[in-house]
Amino acid sequence: MKTGAKIVTLTLIAAMTAGCTAADRLSQVGKEPPLTAIQDPRTTPGYRPVQMPMPTPEPEHYNANSLWRSGNRAFFQDQRAKRVGDIVTVVVTIEDEAEFDNSSQHSRSDTSNVGAGGALGTAIDTLALPASTTSSALASVDSSANFNGSGSIDRKEELKTTVAAVVTQVLPNGNLVIEGRQEVRVNYEVRELIVAGVARPQDIQSNNTIDSKKIAEARIGYGGRGQISAVQQPRYGSQVLDIVLPF
Structure with a gap:
């Protein structure tokens, strides 16, 4: 498919998508953004159980005439999350801060000359070239290129909040797969916080909380949707042009 046909196809697809989105937005004029219904995370499209390398299972040892509960980390029953469906906070x-400053410079020049001498040069001078031109300099090519690039990043991010997550899976080694979603609607804007990952039961505190820094394969998303978020996004036409235009 030629480049022009590709651009037309992408433009039509973007126009159809924009039309569907515009219709949805028009149906919500004057209304608050709807909240997502509570559902089992395992039923959402794209959900896949987590599979990770597991150690060799070790048999449990029981002591006769003992009041100690097998598998507990305290004498009394543990209230921390440990089973599918349990909740952990x-x-x-x-607290992320990064600063980078890079620059690069490239230059190149090239000169090439093509000519002919001897009997061949004499024949070319006599038969093919004007009187003011000689075959010793038939062609001369000069080229040069210069490139200067620079870039800098100065970023600082800070987020402190809490969210309750549900244990969706218990791995063979006892680690917990957790996933939590929180939505808060203020006026016409919905703020979403998503947390998912793998947690060790040993890292869960006695008050049934765990620090996000101790969650392996952590996936944390914080964003929003509504009138303010829609205004902050470029129009669909601008986004399509930024993708398809080569210059």
Whole structure:
């Protein structure tokens, strides 16, 4: 498919998508953004159980005439999350700061000359070239290129909040797969916080909380949807042009 046809196809697809989105937005004029219904995370599209390398299972040892509960970390029953469906509070703490400054410079020049001498040069001078031109300099090619690039990043991010997550899976080694979603609607804007990952039962505190820094394969998302978020996004036409235009 030629480039022009590709651009037309992408433009039509973007126009159809924009039309569907515009219709949805028009149906919500004057209304608050709807909240997502509570559902089992395992039933959402794209959900896949987590599979990770597991150690060799070790048999449990029981002591006769003992009041100690097998598998507990305290004398009394443990109230911390440990089974599918249990709830654990995740303390999200993100303090990220990065600063980079890079620059690059490239230059190149090239000169080439093509000519002919001897009997061949004499024949060319006599038969093919004008009187003011000689075959010793038939062609001369000069080229040069210069490139200067620079970039800098100065970023600082900070997020502190808590969210309750549900244990969706218990791995063979006892680690817990957790996933939590929180939505808060203020006026016409919905803020979403998503937390997912793998947690060790040993990292869960006695008050049934765990720090987000101790969650392996952590996936933390914080964003929003509504009137303010829609205004902050470029129009669909601008986004399509930024993708398809080569210059």
